[in-house]
Amino acid sequence: MDDVEIKKIFLQVFPDLEESEFNWKKKQNDYENWDSFSHLNLITLIEEKFNISISDDDVIELKSAEMILNFIERNK
């Protein structure tokens, strides 16, 4: 249930985000608070939860929840 975990992590990193507002396709630039620091926190939590390591180049490419989900499924 990777998708459930990813959604939970999003809601954790962005506490102001209502569950109903969560959208898999919504990109980094559409979020008010998704700055470089929050992005790093998101990635760090994902790495720990799924026990994967994400390279600096990939970190920059992962700009939506959907992209993160696809990345995890490819790299597990």
Added chain:
Amino acid sequence: MNTIIDFFKNSVKNYPDKIAVIFEKNEISYKQLDNLVNSLSNSLIHLEKASIVSIYLENSTDFVVSYLAILNAGMIAHLIPTNLRKEKIQKQLEISQSKLIITSKHLIDKINSINYNCKKIIFIESNFHQIQQNKLMKINNEHAYLIFTSGTTAEPKGVIITQSNTIFTTKNIIDVLKYDEFDVNVLPLPLTHSFGLGCLHASLFVGSTLILIKNATNTVNILKEIQQYNATTFAAVPLTLNKILKEHDDCSSYFKNLRLIITNSTSIPVKTVEKYRDILKNGFLATYYGLTEASRSTFMIFDKLGRETSVGKPYNDVMIKIQNESLNELETGQILIKGDNVIKNYWNNLEADKRIVDYWLQTGDLGHKDSEGYLYLDGRIDYVINVAGEKIIPDDIETVVKVLTDVEDVVAIGIKNEMYGEIIKLFVKKSVNSKITKFEILSQCIKNLESHKVPREIEFMDDFPKNEFGKIQRFKLK
């Protein structure tokens, strides 16, 4: 002209119809800005002269109006970063004894949830009709604004900047970086920080146009604004500059008109300096070194090969001294700064005032000079961590993690990182039989810390290196 308002009003007089600020496509001229400033400052006139008025706003035209209105009314502007946690905001309000908070509809709930009793007003843009300044307006030639920085302890230090500090620094910025009324300046930096605010001052003083951006993460938008408005200058932290290079294979077309990119003293990878030197066909990359307490103490212009790791030289009577046992400035030592850009004292903080001895500010930064006097940064004398320009006290993070019963002890340190300058690494000693996971520790940090203070790495340890008195030797963990 003795105050920031004198310079602003001078630009209003010289360039009334010129665009002063553009924010999210909304343009406002110097005259319109002046009317809004007069209108808001007229409503602040009931406060006692030099009262603290806090601004809790994101980058916006409203921020600029509020800031200038507070100064125009003879008050002191207290600038609160919007990413600060509630407890920290409360602490700042208590220390500053703020009399009024200017905020927005969007942020008022956070302010209302803080246990601090003072008047709060929501900024509502009034019309642009000509509004005369109230003749009873107070004049404050002394203090201009108050910004809190992290101390070496958890207690924040209020840095009180005078009008004369600001005017001296702004003139230096304008002189060295050659700002003039024809400039169009793109600024995706928070105005609550000295870097962003200094750029605002420079832009208003010369009568140029400021393109204010709220979000430095959206590099597509930043590049679009640079191109659309034919920007001539662009100010950004090294993190944003690195991000642009990584996300855009060819950004030179956006920068055709740029004569200057100004960044600040967190470490800039040499590769980044070299790439921007190549990209900027008609301009140059520049950096500076400074603290909130001693803004823009050196400037470095990367217009020729060499010294890519230097932060430059002091300008206009600012003095920099390297303090070390060898009395040799070519060797690493603490950086001391003296000059009209340096504060005389902190805000009601005698302990912090001890850092200023005979007008020399002890910065806590380590550095050395080369034979021609160029300054190079070598780290910190204490264990302050610098993540993309945000200074972080390890104790802030450690206190939050130590609350977890499964954690016996914890140490936070900064480790080098190409994108961020430094990132935070946490060493954790678990309690006996503890099964705590790294994820749980991270969750605790995310819940209780500002986003830039969350560690990027965690390592579990059986014990920490200690000296004979049982004190943890942090340098060994580095």
